[in-house]
Amino acid sequence: xxxxxxxxxxxxxxxxxxxxxxxxxxxxxxxxxxxxxxxxxxxxxxxxxxxxxxxxxxxxxxxxxxxxxxxxxxxxxxxxxxxxxxxxxxxxxxxxxxxxxxxxxxxxxxxxxxxxxxxxxxxxxxxxxxxxxxxxxxxxxxxxxxxxxxxxxxxxxxxxxxxxxxxxxxxxxxxxxxxxxxxxxxxxxxxxxxxxxxxxxxxxxxxxxxxxxxxxxxxxxxxxxxxxxxxxxxxxxxxxxxxxxxxxxxxxxxxxxxxxxxxxxxxxxxxxxxxxxxxxxxxxxxxxxxxxxxxxxxxxxxxxxxxxxxxxxxxxxxxxxxxxxxxxxxxxxxxxxxxx
Amino acid sequence: xxxxxxxxxxxxxxxxxxxxxxxxxxxxxxxxxxxxxxxxxxxxxxxxxxxxxxxxxxxxxxxxxxxxxxxxxxxxxxxxxxxxxxxxxxxxxxxxxxxxxxxxxxxxxxxxxxxxxxxxxxxxxxxxxxxxxxxxxxxxxxxxxxxxxxxxxxxxxxxxxxxxxxxxxxxxxxxxxxxxxxxxxxxxxxxxxxxxxxxxxxxxxxxxxxxxxxxxxxxxxxxxxxxxxxxxxxxxxxxxxxxxxxxxxxxxxxxxxxxxxxxxxxxxxxxxxxxxxxxxxxxxxxxxxxxxxxxxxxxxxxxxxxxxxxxxxxxxxxxxxxxxxxxxxxxxxxxxxxxxxxxxxxxxxxxxxxxxxxxxxxxxxxxxxxxxxxxxxxxxxxxxxxxxxxxxxxxxxxxxxxxxxxxxxxxxxxxxxxxxxxxxxxxxxxxxxxxxxxxxxxxxxxxxxxxx
Numbered sequence: 001x002x003x004x005x006x007x008x009x010x011x012x013x014x015x016x017x018x019x020x021x022x023x024x025x026x027x028x029x030x031x032x033x034x035x036x037x038x039x040x041x042x043x044x045x046x047x048x049x050x051x052x053x054x055x056x057x058x059x060x061x062x063x064x065x066x067x068x069x070x071x072x073x074x075x076x077x078x079x080x081x082x083x084x085x086x087x088x089x090x091x092x093x094x095x096x097x098x099x100x101x102x103x104x105x106x107x108x109x110x111x112x113x114x115x116x117x118x119x120x121x122x123x124x125x126x127x128x129x130x131x132x133x134x135x136x137x138x139x140x141x142x143x144x145x146x147x148x149x150x151x152x153x154x155x156x157x158x159x160x161x162x163x164x165x166x167x168x169x170x171x172x173x174x175x176x177x178x179x180x181x182x183x184x185x186x187x188x189x190x191x192x193x194x195x196x197x198x199x200x201x202x203x204x205x206x207x208x209x210x211x212x213x214x215x216x217x218x219x220x221x222x223x224x225x226x227x228x229x230x231x232x233x234x235x236x237x238x239x240x241x242x243x244x245x246x247x248x249x250x251x252x253x254x255x256x257x258x259x260x261x262x263x264x265x266x267x268x269x270x271x272x273x274x275x276x277x278x279x280x281x282x283x284x285x286x287x288x289x290x291x292x293x294x295x296x297x298x299x300x301x302x303x304x305x306x307x308x309x310x311x312x313x314x315x316x317x318x319x320x321x322x323x324x325x326x327x328x329x330x331x332x333x334x335x336x337x338x339x340x
Numbered sequence: 341x342x343x344x345x346x347x348x349x350x351x352x353x354x355x356x357x358x359x360x361x362x363x364x365x366x367x368x369x370x371x372x373x374x375x376x377x378x379x380x381x382x383x384x385x386x387x388x389x390x391x392x393x394x395x396x397x398x399x400x401x402x403x404x405x406x407x408x409x410x411x412x413x414x415x416x417x418x419x420x421x422x423x424x425x426x427x428x429x430x431x432x433x434x435x436x437x438x439x440x441x442x443x444x445x446x447x448x449x450x451x452x453x454x455x456x457x458x459x460x461x462x463x464x465x466x467x468x469x470x471x472x473x474x475x476x477x478x479x480x481x482x483x484x485x486x487x488x489x490x491x492x493x494x495x496x497x498x499x500x501x502x503x504x505x506x507x508x509x510x511x512x513x514x515x516x517x518x519x520x521x522x523x524x525x526x527x528x529x530x531x532x533x534x535x536x537x538x539x540x541x542x543x544x545x546x547x548x549x550x551x552x553x554x555x556x557x558x559x560x561x562x563x564x565x566x567x568x569x570x571x572x573x574x575x576x577x578x579x580x581x582x583x584x585x586x587x588x589x590x591x592x593x594x595x596x597x598x599x600x601x602x603x604x605x606x607x608x609x610x611x612x613x614x615x616x617x618x619x620x621x622x623x624x625x626x627x628x629x630x631x632x633x634x635x636x637x638x639x640x641x642x643x644x645x646x647x648x649x650x651x652x653x654x655x656x657x658x659x660x661x662x663x664x665x666x667x668x669x670x671x672x673x674x675x676x677x678x679x680x681x682x683x684x685x686x687x688x689x690x691x692x693x694x695x696x697x698x699x700x701x702x703x704x705x706x707x708x709x710x711x712x713x714x715x716x717x718x719x720x721x722x723x724x725x726x727x728x729x730x731x732x733x734x735x736x737x738x739x740x741x742x743x744x745x746x747x748x749x750x751x752x753x754x755x756x757x758x759x760x761x762x763x764x765x766x767x768x769x770x771x772x773x774x775x776x777x778x779x780x781x782x783x784x785x786x787x788x789x790x791x792x
Binding site: 132133135153154155156173174175176177178192194197198217218243245 | 462463465466467469470675678681682708711730731732737738774775
């Protein structure tokens with residue numbers, strides 16, 4: 001991927017409206033022009049081994065599109081207006097940009113070596129992406145498509161969380177058993193905190209006080225107090241009939257009211273439902289093998305779980321806390337996002 | 341000068357080099373080796389590395405080189421601690437000679453697992469700042485297995501090194517165990533699979549990160565039995581190692597309810613008078629059927645002629661085609677591709693193998709012990725390693741030290757040339773506490789009881 005040279009600054013104000021016009025035009029004339037770019041409700045599943053994003057219509061639970069991407073698509077995030085979907089593709093060192101209305105790859109951003117997960121700061125037009133092979137966090141200028149900064153991290157950085165005000169970025173190092181706190185303004189690691197073995201992903205409580213991080217191999221979720229940047233507690237899991245060593249938590253979500261958390265338990269083939277206030281596990285929901293990625297609908301009534309070793313996605317009705325159906329997708333599904 | 345002095349002098353240096361100094365320990369180790377053994381290549385290395393040392397601010401304890409001129413930072417940070425890990429190997433160790441068909445036809449190259457240890461040190465770089473502790477390797481190369489014990493004792497007494505990776509054949513371990521008995525030291529056996537080290541030598545100061553033969557054969561047997569391939573034809577080679585492997589395989593067959601149809605000794609060669617012993621077709625023409633042919637051939641010579649030459653069309657396992665290994669370059673789960681990739685870079689393009697993994701995990705265990713105990717105190721670190729801690733071995737279930745014989749419990753991979761066919765413990769083989777203990781000597785089976 002060639003890096004596009006920065007645009008001349010005097011051209012940039014002219015180009016923005018042009019680009020916007022182009023998008024609107026594409027939207028009006030595109031093949032999906034009947035559908036709205038927003039709130040389609042479509043489910044997007046990235047598949048590591050088949051290099052595609054499978055798109056499912058939640059009303060029929062049918063696959064409506066098999067979208068080729070660059071190789072090894074993993075983490076996905078929508079732009080704030082949901083017109084674009086960004087997909088980190090680990091084997092091509094790019095983030096693909098998907099036009100949500102057209103369901104086509106319309107561009108690419110260059111990253112470091114083997115991008116895995118990322119966070120977007122829309123205000124500063126920046127993407128922070130962890131480079132699994134490069135042991136670094138790349139800071140990408142989304143408009144210029146250039147890496148403006150490369151921050152060294154511990155080996156195998158994974159989870160990325162950008163603070164609400166954009167001033168701090170939290171990154172896990174899977175090998176270092178660390179969470180780095182990075183000052184987004186200076187690009188320096190300002191502090192590290194030691195957590196459990198092989199830390200993977202983050203979820204923040206809506207009150208901004210706690211950051212939860214999954215520790216895959218020690219089978220725990222650590223709770224970091226964001227003000228003190230210190231471990232404040234941890235949650236352990238043990239679904240019925242499982243052994244502690246089967247429990248390998250990866251993805252997690254916290255509901256908007258800050259009351260409930262959902263945690264995938266990997267090889268233990270369950271999703272844990274946690275009461276956030278008491279930090280107690282309320283129930284376990286049976287899903288597929290090596291459950292990793294989670295997608296939660298906006299109404300928080302449905303949970304989608306990517307089963308890495310089942311090549312399918314399990315749909316959970318959160319009212320009954322039961323799996324309703326599993327839909328085959330690509331090989332090694334990694335993550336789920338929902339356009340709603 | 342003790343190793344502790346170095347930390348004080350180099351506080352500033354490490355800070356400045358936090359991320360990119362990954363290559364530091366290898367300069368030290370290789371340089372030491374080069375000085376110790378002035379072969380032609382060694383001197384060349386030494387010269388090249390002296391240059392590297394000049395740029396890398398190598399400590400005065402290792403090479404006469406002044407401390408960096410830049411003063412320590414104004415803020416009086418506490419002295420940085422340093423954990424030095426000795427890596428002991430033997431020059432010309434025949435286990436690392438290339439396997440050749442003829443002089444110019446190399447079938448397998450084999451190398452010391454030193455780069456595995458280096459990858460472990462590199463991974464610890466991110467922790468230097470958290471722990472205020474740095475980790476380094478010191479490579480000590482001796483001329484023969486009987487010199488290992490002396491080299492370890494000297495490094496222990498003179499330089500205060502307490503952790504060692506021992507890359508030596510089995511015969512080095514008995515005198516070594518006697519030399520360190522009761523001492524404040526922990527030795528990691530990273531390349532000798534011999535069961536006798538876990539059973540008869542049975543030393544409190546040792547940890548075996550390489551899987552034992554018993555574990556490997558149990559792993560292979562679990563897989564065969566899980567496929568309902570229960571009838572085994574066994575070909576045993578002429579070397580003592582072949583007899584050991586075969587004995588272990590037969591034991592595993594008894595353990596998991598498989599049957600040895602026949603145990604045939606082979607004799608490599610083409611002498612027609614020995615054809616009953618050197619022709620795989622004749623060797624495999626036994627009374628009764630069998631599901632699998634197991635071959636124990638440490639020389640990797642005769643075994644090459646077995647696949648496709650048996651009388652019946654049967655898979656061949658053991659020393660070829662399906663081999664139980666501690667690690668394989670094609671393992672793609674549990675974050676293994678990233679470990680393989682770091683190893684590939686460090687070793688200059690070599691594929692990571694079992695002993696490399698054993699060296700890597702040994703360093704990782706030492707680093708974890710410092711991280712989790714928040715200490716550079718040897719006794720605390722040792723107790724943590726020998727306790728019930730689980731470590732991330734990037735092959736499934738957390739690995740940990742068995743308290744009875746100090747063998748590292750771990751998954752064993754069953755590798756075909758281009759694919760890990762299965763990882764043992766195979767699904768369905770259950771243990772009352774930890775399924776990893778279905779492989780090798782479980783507590784009731786072992787004659788070694790270090791925990792009692």
